[in-house]
Amino acid sequence: MRRDGPAIEAEGLHKRYGDVVALDGVDLAVPAGTVCAVLGVNGAGKSTLVRILTTLLRADAGTARVAGYDVRRQADRARAHLGLVGQHAAVDEILGGRQNLVLFGRLHHLSPARAAARADELLDRFDLRAAADRPVATWSGGMRRRLDLAAALIVDPPVLFLDEPTTGLDPRARSDVWDAVRDLVDTGATVLLTTQYLEEADRLADTVRVLDHGRVTAAGTPEELKSTLGGDRVDVVLHHPDDLTPAAAAITAATGAVPTVDRAALRLSVPVTDRVAALAAVLRAVDAAGLRAGDVAVRRPTLDEVFLHLTDSRTEVPA
Amino acid sequence: MTALPLSRARWAAADTATLTRRTLAHWARRPGEVLVGLLFPVLLLLMFGYLFGGAMALPDGADYREFLLPGMVAMTMLFGVETTYTAVAVDTARGVTDRFRSLPMSRAAVVTGRALADLLHSAAALAVVLGCGVLVGWQPHRGPLRALAAVALLLLLRFAMIWLGVYLALLLRRPETVAALQILVWPLGFASNAFVAPATMPGWLAALAAWNPLSATVAAARDLFGNPGWGAGSWPAEHAVALAVAWPLLLVAVFLPLSVRRWQRLGR
Structure with missing residues (x-):
């Protein structure tokens, strides 16, 4: 982390696609070591927000910093400090799980030996060792999601973004993902997750932002929101x-x-x-x-x- | 905050190698698919060579299989656009491209790694077809240097197809659309001098076939291999080698910047 201060910051983020306003002035400050849940229905702007914060998408206006690095002007630095788990398991389905993790480790510029060792650590941690060499195309949805999560954690990023991490998962796989997120936060990581599930926000989040039509309509701890x-x-x-x-x-x-x-x-x-x-x-x-x-x-x-x-x-x- | 230019170039090379190895690992995982891909042109060669060969009358009684091979391999290079398209479209549709974009890796490597792997695949396919060609009576007659020049021109056409494939994949982003691409590529392949003389076609089609980039590469390869062709008679046929260099370079000059623009538009 470059300096003290919020691990994720955004000021006045605007984004429109043609006539559709996806983000209409979003401010955000997530303190390091906390979990922030962004809650909203489909089309509220959750994914757009995550894509801007993870350098995938350029905002029309506003600024954002991750781990202290501007996501536009210092995109490479920001990328080195963040992990992303998107809505779909973004892994190579032809390769095995270990091959996937080694591939992404090498692209993080780990040495071959370090990438291999890290892949094994993560396979153990996410209980994927047994299937490690089978093509991912043959894996279950929950296993793929865990691999996706593992791929986002290759360099132990201080800031992790999870875009609807449990959508489409069965209850068992969902609770596996929740456990993984809690473990991460115990190690000091900062997590921003988007969700449509209120239970998920209630269970995991220190703070909640309710996103509605591209605006933050409420912010606070789950208890504060309830009161x-x-x-x-x-x-x-x-x-x-x-x-x-x-x-x-x-x-x-x-x-x-x-x-x-x-x-x-x-x-x-x-x-x-x-x-x-x-x-x-x-x-x-x-x-x-x-x-x-x-x-x-x-x-x-x-x-x-x-x-x-x-x-x-x-x-x-x-x- | 950008790294030093030298270390950027070094990482671009390392990331390109990593992504090329990824495709090699795909081949190791799916050897059957690779084998079919390599043998398909051989199948075409045998089919056309023995089924249609007898019915095709060539000037001066030249051997049809000698004539056929350069056309067949050039067409394989053209069809390579489907391989590139599918690979890039699958990555983009599945979110793998976004994962690459969220990593602190070289942007250029995403495409250069793809390009290197595709060229390797096509070089292997070329070696297999030329090898099989030798078995059925084809051979280059003008020495190894000119034969190598012919191979280089064939791979140059394939290189141009990489950029067309990348551009279309980033534009459409749907792996299923490759079927439509196939339907469009086949007529383009046949409206050329690869199998029949453009002179036998109706006027507009003859002009299309004469100026088809594929025809330039085919005529140039026939010339450099010393294999029989349709002879000169039109401006493009007389300047085949120059056009076989110019056409692919022009395609690259158009589709490389378009691909880069499409890539940047993923972030808008």
């Missing part, structure tokens, strides 16, 4: 669909907040400020309306609720 929704929520599960509407009206009257309705689960969720008092008030209101609650719980909001709130502020209002 932007007004603290805790009270869930009430009812017995009958017909009870949802009168119960929602009763809860609105009692708490002053409109609950969201999950018709399939027969559940109402209402944001509250004082957990205990609100719980009692909600139960009294339901009871006074002559209804019976099947279950009731006080909980922190999920990141899903934060995300929906930020990207689509419509809440279902009971009729």
